[in-house]
Amino acid sequence: MRIIFLSDIGTAILDVFAWVCFHLGIGYWCSRLPISNFDPQESKYQTKSWEKDGEIYEKIFHVRAWKKLIPSGARVYAGAFEIKNLPSYNFDYVERWLKESCRAEYCHWVMMLPGLLFFFWNSVEVAWWMVAYAVANNLVPIIMQRYNRPRVRRLLAQIEKKSHRRMEPVIKLDKQEAFAHSYQ
Template sequence: MHYVALYSAIWICFHFGSGYLAYLLPNAAIGRLPLVNASYSWENDGKFYEGLGIRTWKDRLPEAGAFFPGGFSKRRLLRQDASYLGKFVLETSRAECSHWLTWGLSLTFFAWNPWEIGVVMLVYGALSNIPFILVQRYNRARLRRTLRIIERQTRGARPVRRGMDT
């Protein structure tokens, strides 16, 4: 039973440690990470994730983006201007990075446990992080689609010329 407590404590450290590391990463570094910034055609602007029923369960997951001072909560969309949406996109990448890192840390269990325990920890890492990764990818795809629409509208907007009154 003490192993359960030990492994639980290790996982808590992995989750918060990965979150803190992602929190500390400069925005430019987050923006250059290919895994969390690439969009794939099969994602179809987030429609792939909708096929997984993500709209029915995504809001049930905890959101800890604002856990650290100055962090960014992704629970609710507060504004719809391009600057805010761009920051939101960046923060979905940061959160996804944190969850990939947490899952990756599950491999450390193979270094000091029998392989069976390592497999269990790898599966736990997947089950506890993949839903969050999917939500970040879904939200980022939708936010990018919205940003493209705003950009098109901004480019298409022409100044109104008023005639001179005589």
């Protein structure tokens, strides 16, 4: 399938240049997609039963041990939402984090696709190494998103539950007042 023939050094330079362009280009493109495109309720972003609320990733890959070492791509793109940490427990912020987690997962799935293009200018063996690189380099952040998302969903449910508890007495008071005023 190879159609472009370069020297070994030329091919290596093209490989590095291509990966940099693919990563930065796809990352930029994904960061500019409307957040409304990423619905955490879509089945592809839902935790599957075999994932055991994300704990399968801890059991197999020990995510907690290394996830803090993975750099955030959001630093590269101006205005991109940072999902490395959760600095606020505000409901709207956590809900946005959940959507951004879906965006990050989508972006890393898309970043694997260009691996197949390396067959055009590499030997078959090297091209398969490029595909392996694409999978390994992007599977790590995907695993992190799949691990974190159920935990953030639980946090969001707790925040929502607490906010309803705080509002409940106010609502009861308002109903009592309305009832009392209706008979005066």
